Amino acid sequence: MKNEELFKREQEKWISKISLKNNFELADIHMVAGIDIAYWTEGKVDYGVCCIVVIDYITKQIIEEVEYWGKIDVPYISGYLAFRELPLIMEATKKLQCKPDLYMFDGNGYLHYRNMGIATHASFYLNKPTIGVAKSYLKIKDTDFQMPKNEMGDFTYIEVDGDVYGAVLRTRKDVKPIFISCGNWIDLETSIKITLHFVEKNSRLPITTRYADLATHASRRKYTQ
Template sequence: MEKEELFKSEQEKWISKISLENNFQLGAIRLVAGIDIAYWTEGKKDYGVCCIVVIDYITKQIIEEVEYRGQIDVPYIPGYLAFRELPMVIEAVKKLQCEPDLYMFDGNGYLHYRHMGIATHASFYLKKPTIGVAKSYLKIKNTDFQMPKNVMGDFTYIKVDGAVYGAVLRTRKDVKPIFISCGNWIDLETSIKITLHFVEKNSRLPITTRYADLATHESRRKYTQ
C-alpha cells in the first residue's frame, strides 16, 4: 500500500501540467514513433522488452527500430502500469539515433483513473506530444462506451461524469474499434487524425503501434527460446 501511495502522489504531481492542446503544427510532424512492451518470466524473475519503431509521417517508411531488454522490478498494480513500463521506455529511447516528433503508445493516456496512463506519464520524460492507442477498453467509474457506426473514421466520445476522457474509433469497417486518448500536448481530434493516417488495410491498428507490437512479440520469442 505504501508503494501505491507513492505512485499516486507522483501521478497527482503531473496532472495539472497536462495539456490537451496541440503544441505543434501538424505539418511539422515528420517522424512518429510507436512503442510497445512485452513481458515474460524466467525462474522467479520478470523481464520485459520495449520496442520502438520510428516511421516517416509522409512516406510511412520505417526509419529506425530499437529495443531494450531489462529485468522488471516493479510489480503490476492496476492504475500504475507506467511505473512498471517507463524505465524501459526511457532506456529504449536513449538508443534512438533520430528524434521523433511524436510518440504513440500501445496503451492509454488521458483515458485513465487519474488521466495518467503510460502515454501521458511518459510525455513528461520524453518532452514530446504523445497519443494513447489501446486495443481494449479501460472502464472507469463503471462507465460504458457507445459503439461508433460501422464506418471507417467514425468515433464516439468516452465521457466520464460529463468529461471527455478519450474516443472509441472505428478504423476499419466490420472490425472492432480501438480506444484513442490524448497523451499530452495534443488534442483529441488531432490524435484521431494521426491515428487514422497510419491505419492500413491489413489491421485495425495504426502501423506505428502495430509494428512495435509485432517487434515485441518477435523479441520475446528470441529471448525465451
C-alpha cells in the same frame, strides 16, 4: 510508505500539467514513434522488452527500430502500469539516433483512472506530444462506451462525469474499434486524425503501434528460446 501511495503522489504532481491542446503544427510532424512492451517470467523473475519503431509521417516507411530488454523491478499494481514500463521505455529511447516528433503508445493516455496512462505519464519524460492507442477498453467508474457506426473514421466520445477521456474509433469497416486518448500536448481531434493516417488495409491498428507490437512479440520469442 507503500509503493501505491508513492506512485499516486508522483502522478498527482503531473496532473495539473496535462495539456489537451496541440503544442505543434501538423506540418511539423515528420517522424512518429510507436512504442510497445512485452513481458515474460523466468522462475520468479519478471522481464520485459520495449520496442520502438519510428516511421516517416509522409512516406510511412520505417526510419529506425530499437529495443531494450531487462529485469522488471517494479511490481504490477493496477492503475500504475506506467511505473513498471517507463524504465524500459527511457532506456530504449536512449538508443534512438533520430528524434521523433511524436510518440504513439500501445496503451492509454488520458483514458485512465487519474488521466495518467502510460502515454500521458511518459510524455513528461520524453518532452514530446503523445497519443494512447488501446486495443481494449479500460472501464472507468462503471462508464460504458457507445459503439461507433460501422464506417471507417466514425467515433464516439468516452465521457466520465462530463469530462471527455477519449474516443472509440472505428478504423476500418467490419472490424472492432480501438480506443484513442490524448497523451499530452495534443487534442483528441488531432490524435484521431494521426491515428487514422497510419491505418492500412491489413489491420485495425495504426502501423506505428502495430509494428511495435509485432517487434515486441518477436523479441520476446528471441529472449525466451
